[in-house]
Amino acid sequence: MALDKATVAHIAALARIRLDEAELEPLAAELSQILLWVEQLAEVDTSDVAPMSSVAAMSLPMRQDEVTDGDCQDAILGNAPRAEKGFFAVPKVVE
Amino acid sequence: MTALTDLTLAEARAGLWAKQFSAGELARAYIAAMEAARPLNAFITETPERALAMAALSDERLAKGEARPLDGIPIAVKDLFCTRGVLTTAASHILDGFRPPYESTVTEKLWEAGAAMLGKTNLDEFAMGSSTTTSYYGPALNPWRKPGDNRPLVPGGSSGGSAAAVAAHTALAATGTDTGGSIRQPASFCGIVGLKPTYGRCSRWGVVAYASSLDHPGPIARTVRDAAIMLGAMAGHDPKDSTSAPLPVPDFEAALSCGIRGLRIGIPREYRADGMPAAIEALWQEGVRWLRDAGAEPVEISLPMTKYALAAYYIIAPAEASSNLARYDGVRFGLRVPGDSLEEMYERTRAAGFGAEVRRRVLIGTYVLSAGYYDAYYLKAQRVRALVARDFAAAFERVDCLLTPTAPSAAFAIGEKMDDPIAMYLNDLFTVPANLAGLPALSVPAGLSDDGLPLGLQVIGRAFDEETVLRVGEALERAADFKHRPSFVAGG
Numbered sequence: 212m213a214l215d216k217a218t219v220a221h222i223a224a225l226a227r228i229r230l231d232e233a234e235l236e237p238l239a240a241e242l243s244q245i246l247l248w249v250e251q252l253a254e255v256d257t258s259d260v261a262p263m264s265s266v267a268a269m270s271l272p273m274r275q276d277e278v279t280d281g282d283c284q285d286a287i288l289g290n291a292p293r294a295e296k297g298f299f300a301v302p303k304v305v306e
Numbered sequence: 307m308t309a310l311t312d313l314t315l316a317e318a319r320a321g322l323w324a325k326q327f328s329a330g331e332l333a334r335a336y337i338a339a340m341e342a343a344r345p346l347n348a349f350i351t352e353t354p355e356r357a358l359a360m361a362a363l364s365d366e367r368l369a370k371g372e373a374r375p376l377d378g379i380p381i382a383v384k385d386l387f388c389t390r391g392v393l394t395t396a397a398s399h400i401l402d403g404f405r406p407p408y409e410s411t412v413t414e415k416l417w418e419a420g421a422a423m424l425g426k427t428n429l430d431e432f433a434m435g436s437s438t439t440t441s442y443y444g445p446a447l448n449p450w451r452k453p454g455d456n457r458p459l460v461p462g463g464s465s466g467g468s469a470a471a472v473a474a475h476t477a478l479a480a481t482g483t484d485t486g487g488s489i490r491q492p493a494s495f496c497g498i499v500g501l502k503p504t505y506g507r508c509s510r511w512g513v514v515a516y517a518s519s520l521d522h523p524g525p526i527a528r529t530v531r532d533a534a535i536m537l538g539a540m541a542g543h544d545p546k547d548s549t550s551a552p553l554p555v556p557d558f559e560a561a562l563s564c565g566i567r568g569l570r571i572g573i574p575r576e577y578r579a580d581g582m583p584a585a586i587e588a589l590w591q592e593g594v595r596w597l598r599d600a601g602a603e604p605v606e607i608s609l610p611m612t613k614y615a616l617a618a619y620y621i622i623a624p625a626e627a628s629s630n631l632a633r634y635d636g637v638r639f640g641l642r643v644p645g646d647s648l649e650e651m652y653e654r655t656r657a658a659g660f661g662a663e664v665r666r667r668v669l670i671g672t673y674v675l676s677a678g679y680y681d682a683y684y685l686k687a688q689r690v691r692a693l694v695a696r697d698f699a700a701a702f703e704r705v706d707c708l709l710t711p712t713a714p715s716a717a718f719a720i721g722e723k724m725d726d727p728i729a730m731y732l733n734d735l736f737t738v739p740a741n742l743a744g745l746p747a748l749s750v751p752a753g754l755s756d757d758g759l760p761l762g763l764q765v766i767g768r769a770f771d772e773e774t775v776l777r778v779g780e781a782l783e784r785a786a787d788f789k790h791r792p793s794f795v796a797g798g
Contacts, residue, residue: 222669
């Protein structure tokens, strides 16, 4: 399916990536070309096939729900672009 | 005397154990080689002090007769593996300044085995690419050039820095990751060995995620034996990765002495591409003869879903990537571009932090997962994935492994295929199916293109049967007797 500019703007908003107006048109063309190419899958009859989400032939392992790590606030905040009083600091969210 | 950097990993290990040279001497030789090879831009971060400190510990253990399997072996690490306290970038602007407070399981195992870290190697941004040209840190170059043509060539990708470093003798071996061919295609382009193990064989914990159901850490080395030695140290069950297989690690190196007499080798007729150079087809047929001469039995087989694997991959991988890369928001680590609101900060950070190819894949992934399109694209691709896996399962009822070309071309020039995403994606045509099915696959350098560039052959095996894959790989290596060297070799 060919994507129009409005659809590209919509998915960019969903993906939280700011795009300039001038970027929409070329991206719409590129993404449409890729989608058109992957649509060849429509040729394949998959009516009796279950979707495969992983090749790992096992169910996810369970473990006790207990604390296994912690007490490392400095390590966790060490990479923060901004940290204050033991928290990550971000622009004001609630007015 | 042979330069220290010309020894294979197995030879260097023997030399260290026989005390012909020290781990410190070997590390210094490799540090000098790494510096001499800087024009290749194979490394994003060099860690010579760390290599020397680790080598000093190895020398102490070697002196006491307590050598570990990789003591004193200098290796390079793809900059997708988190390394405690050492800049980890995924070749992306968005991870600016990120120094992980933890170590990936695979690298932890390598250091415990005694290996020394030379540095972190260049890659396509977030491992998304087949040329190592999408790196925020600039392209890595292939140490090979076409004879009589000085244009720089890509090393393949995404593990292009690791492959270039190993091919140019600036590391004895390296870690890579392979989501759609990112270990095997660069190994083929650089004339070395690359092994994508079975899904679940090597832990993904601490490896920056691209597409979690397809990401496979694995080794890049100069010989099949060296790859087997590396895999032995990297593999093993890890409770921190819920898809890590709770299986013992076989002695991969010991498997090499078994020969291939009586093995049945499947030759899938679908592994051909439009415009594929005749030299690749000819090399493939030669590979079939080599294996027959070594006592194996070639069997013509069919994998009819092969032609759809790539399209399924380019839905599934971007879908998983769009989800995995949602964590890069400028809050907890990496780049932050300020904004008046939290929303604006996210959007500006991600616009500035992601390069064009990453952005393209995140947007495609967001689209195929969005309401109304999920069934038509994502579930459809997962159903085709099941059929690709079913093809392989049927083949492995008749044969022990498969022989194919690794890639539909040799290395191309920097800048080629850049404006056509699909032309770039076609690099992965022969490698992607093994990722979708999670099967072990090895690329071995087997010959040269008409332009004098290396070409690899690929061996694909049953799940958790790396041993057969390595045995067949070694038989190919012995028959091919690939002695060609790249235009640039450090310390040679």
